[in-house]
Amino acid sequence: MASMSPGDALGVSVLDAAKLVALALERTTSKVGRPRNRIRMSYRTFRRLTGRRIGGASFVKGFTTELMNLGWLMVRMPSAYGFVRAASLAKWPLTKSDVIAEELKLIEEGSRMEVLEYARQELDGSGDVAHLIRQPQGASTGRRKKERVAR
Numbered sequence: 001m002a003s004m005s006p007g008d009a010l011g012v013s014v015l016d017a018a019k020l021v022a023l024a025l026e027r028t029t030s031k032v033g034r035p036r037n038r039i040r041m042s043y044r045t046f047r048r049l050t051g052r053r054i055g056g057a058s059f060v061k062g063f064t065t066e067l068m069n070l071g072w073l074m075v076r077m078p079s080a081y082g083f084v085r086a087a088s089l090a091k092w093p094l095t096k097s098d099v100i101a102e103e104l105k106l107i108e109e110g111s112r113m114e115v116l117e118y119a120r121q122e123l124d125g126s127g128d129v130a131h132l133i134r135q136p137q138g139a140s141t142g143r144r145k146k147e148r149v150a151r
Contacts, residue, residue: 011052014059018066020049025072025083037088040080054081 012020021041028036047053054060054076064074068086075082097104103115 012050014062015066017050017052018063018070021046021083022067022070022072024049025085035085037085039083040077041083042080046081 011017024041024045025039026035028039030036043053052059054063067074067083071086073084073086073089075084103118106112106115
């Protein structure tokens with residue numbers, strides 16, 4: 001194994017860091033040899049590969065831009081970085097505005113803070129808040145189905 005020169009221990013440029021990570025991602029395959037669309041990389045492996053930590057906003061912005069140009073997106077997770085092949089997003093389901101139609105109506109009426117409070121309650125696990133939002137005539141909140149399942 002060749003010895004490292006002092007310059008080898010330093011972090012590489014943003015572009016080179018993205019290329020090194022993309023190389024590792026492209027070489028990661030399934031058991032049957034197919035390319036992976038979703039991959040995790042530990043912080044330690046990232047640092048060993050690039051000589052860098054993802055820290056400052058400038059590096060993150062540059063790195064994610066370069067990585068996207070190479071066909072990958074990155075998500076920071078508690079113990080690793082997550083990478084998704086950008087092309088695979090085209091196959092993902094698209095959320096439709098009808099799932100938040102009432103919220104959009106309230107926002108258009110100037111009640112953004114009311115909608116934000118509902119969102120906080122629902123996402124913080126404070127229970128089912130769908131009944132708090134005004135529903136259009138004939139619209140279902142899904143509560144009956146939930147009540148049947150609970151029985």
